[in-house]
Amino acid sequence: DTGVSQDPRHKITKRGQNVTFRCDPISEHNRLYWYRQTLGQGPEFLTYFQNEAQLEKSRLLSDRFSAERPKGSFSTLEIQRTEQGDSAMYLCASSQRTEQETQYFGPGTRLLVL
Amino acid sequence: GQNIDQPTEMTATEGAIVQINCTYQTSGFNGLFWYQQHAGEAPTFLSYNVLDGLEEKGRFSSFLSRSKGYSYLLLKELQMKDSASYLCAVYSGAGSYQLTFGKGTKLSVIP
Numbered sequence: 218d219t220g221v222s223q224d225p226r227h228k229i230t231k232r233g234q235n236v237t238f239r240c241d242p243i244s245e246h247n248r249l250y251w252y253r254q255t256l257g258q259g260p261e262f263l264t265y266f267q268n269e270a271q272l273e274k275s276r277l278l279s280d281r282f283s284a285e286r287p288k289g290s291f292s293t294l295e296i297q298r299t300e301q302g303d304s305a306m307y308l309c310a311s312s313q314r315t316e317q318e319t320q321y322f323g324p325g326t327r328l329l330v331l
Numbered sequence: 332g333q334n335i336d337q338p339t340e341m342t343a344t345e346g347a348i349v350q351i352n353c354t355y356q357t358s359g360f361n362g363l364f365w366y367q368q369h370a371g372e373a374p375t376f377l378s379y380n381v382l383d384g385l386e387e388k389g390r391f392s393s394f395l396s397r398s399k400g401y402s403y404l405l406l407k408e409l410q411m412k413d414s415a416s417y418l419c420a421v422y423s424g425a426g427s428y429q430l431t432f433g434k435g436t437k438l439s440v441i442p
Contacts, residue, residue, distance in 0.1 A: 259434050267428075324372065
């Protein structure tokens with residue numbers, strides 16, 4: 218059973234550097250989501266793809282953030298000019314187009330910006 | 332706006348029953364999810380309610396009242412491994428596929 222995978226699991230970077238995270242969804246899922254979670258909070262929605270099309274973006278997604286899903290399979294999330302406030306767990310989830318739309322989450326990438 | 336409220340922390344004894352409440356006020360409603368999240372790990376799906384009533388799944392049950400904007404997760408025969416955060420999330424639908432999460436309830440199970 219192959220679930221959602223994310224890489225890397227941990228990333229430490231210095232303020233001002235760029236970072237890129239990868240997410241591989243469950244293979245038959247055509248919907249992919251990115252969320253951000255900080256300590257003591259629930260996940261907050263960032264963006265959503267259906268196949269390769271980015272259909273929804275949160276106001277949380279500043280212009281330093283960009284996400285792609287070029288072939289409708291894996292996705293990347295890039296943060297440019299990182300700030301200390303970007304330190305968080307970045308979670309990826311995928312779902313199949315059904316009435317229930319259950320989202321299944323990957324293990325996350327924990328980012329620490331020094 | 333979207334507002335989802337859950338208690339921040341709860342403590343219960345091994346073998347007991349615990350009920351975790353969630354109230355929500357959202358601009359739309361197309362279903363409510365409960366997820367379990369152990370520290371440092373990803374949320375894992377527990378249950379989904381879209382109609383009023385109780386859904387039972389083994390030791391876990393979830394209840395929904397749409398008219399009251401209220402749900403609860405019931406955990407029976409608590410085990411130490413149930414110590415985790417429990418997240419309530421609303422799927423608003425209407426063209427948006429994002430989940431709106433509460434802050435989570437941290438449950439500690441003690442011997």
